[in-house]
Amino acid sequence: MSEIFDQINPPPRLLMGPGPINVDPRVLRAMSSQLVGQYDPSMTAYMNEVMALYRQVFKTENRWTMLVDGTSRAGIEAVLVSVIEPGDKVLVPVFGRFGHLLCEIAHRCGAQVHKIEAEWGNVFNPEQIEAAIHLVKPKMLAITQGDTATTMLQPLKEIGEICRRNGVLFYCDATASIGGNELLSDEWQLDAVSVGLQKCLGGPSGSAPLTLSDHIVEQIDRRRHIEAGIRDAHHHDSKGEVIRSNYFDLAMIMDYWGEERLNHHTEAATMLFGARECARILLQEGVDEAVQRHKLHGDALREGAQGLNLRLFGDQMHKMNNVLGVYIPEGVPGEAVRTAMLEDFGIEIGTSFGPLKGKIWRIGTMGYNARKDAVLVTLTALENVLRRLGHKLPLGEAVDRAMAVYEAAAQ
Structure with missing residues (x-):
């Protein structure tokens, strides 16, 4: 049958x-x-x-x-x-x-x-x-x-x-x-x-x-x-x-x-x-404006990630606006974090491969998801998951640092 x-x-x-x-x-x-x-x-x-x-x-x-x-x-x-x-x-x-x-x-x-x-x-x-x-x-x-x-x-x-x-x-x-x-x-x-x-x-x-x-x-x-x-x-x-x-x-x-x-x-x-x-x-938004939007939200995510006590990967002078690499903290199970983000919060972040397999996460802010609410929700969820898995971080600083980027851009 x-x-x-x-x-x-x-x-x-x-x-x-x-x-x-x-x-x-x-x-x-x-x-x-x-x-x-x-x-x-x-x-x-x-x-x-x-x-x-x-x-x-x-x-x-x-x-x-x-x-x-x-x-x-x-x-x-x-x-x-x-x-x-x-x-x-x-x-x-x-x-x-x-x-x-x-x-x-x-x-x-x-x-x-x-x-x-x-x-x-x-x-x-x-x-x-x-x-x-x-x-x-x-x-x-x-x-x-x-x-x-x-x-x-x-x-x-x-x-x-x-x-x-x-x-x-x-x-x-x-x-x-x-x-x-x-x-x-x-x-x-x-x-x-x-x-x-x-x-x-x-x-x-x-x-x-x-x-x-x-x-x-x-x-x-x-x-x-x-x-x-x-x-x-x-x-x-x-x-x-x-x-x-x-x-x-x-x-x-x-x-x-x-x-x-x-x-x-x-x-x-x-x-x-x-x-x-x-x-x-x-084109309705404007190509140059879209590039600046991606830079804004990428910058906010980067600041927020540092507020989570996460170390940035790679030459930051040549980082794409739309994706961020961060090292997985020592002692933190990288795949367990990704699983909790997906199953508990419905948010997907990326792993890596090749020489970076098991070493970094990759978090994107691109296209329709290059927006303020997506960045703030992702940082909030990641803070909760990392804290529960034993990573030491200052509570609330990730969102505060991202918000500072947004507030400075609005001035």
């Missing part, structure tokens, strides 16, 4: 980890909209609106600013698989888990992957990256702007000019940082940026906005023509010369999003509606 399950009804949670976060109710409402045909004029109009909205989010004039259907990793893979050819050199500065992910995907594309590494909790200076470029002479530099594994934000401002001067394509995964930290795609001379919705943009995972410079589009088109010639030469049997993905082929996706609307896939309309609303909400 087959099982019959109840309707989905998740428990109420306040997601204060490194992402995903609670989705903005306005995004959920947009995603409940009925579908229309893929080539209905209203649908293609929405696609054009998405392109226009995300140009403003990315702060770019790039024509090719669109969505890849899939999680943020789909955006990463689409860029790399559409540009990298077997044997190409790709340089990846790694300062956290997601730098290692870029290495893995580039390797799967057949690249000669060269990485430089910073100790977790630190970032790179431009001189280190320029020296590595001179040594490796890569086709592409692939880097993460914000890595939630370490809570660090890599400065990008000077790197674009270095790449352009050395003929290197500059790609950035800004999934964890966009909307909560400054990102100037054109001014910083980024050739490609891909992101997801589930962090500071306040949406669910499942759509990957990206933007492509004219320079990288030329590279994609050049490869398109070369591969078309290979296929023709082998009567559509490339005998292994062409290894590019069909689904993540940006040349074909651009044909789909362009004026010709050449069929490539069935657009994930519900995710498109959500992505459109994420961008609309962000």
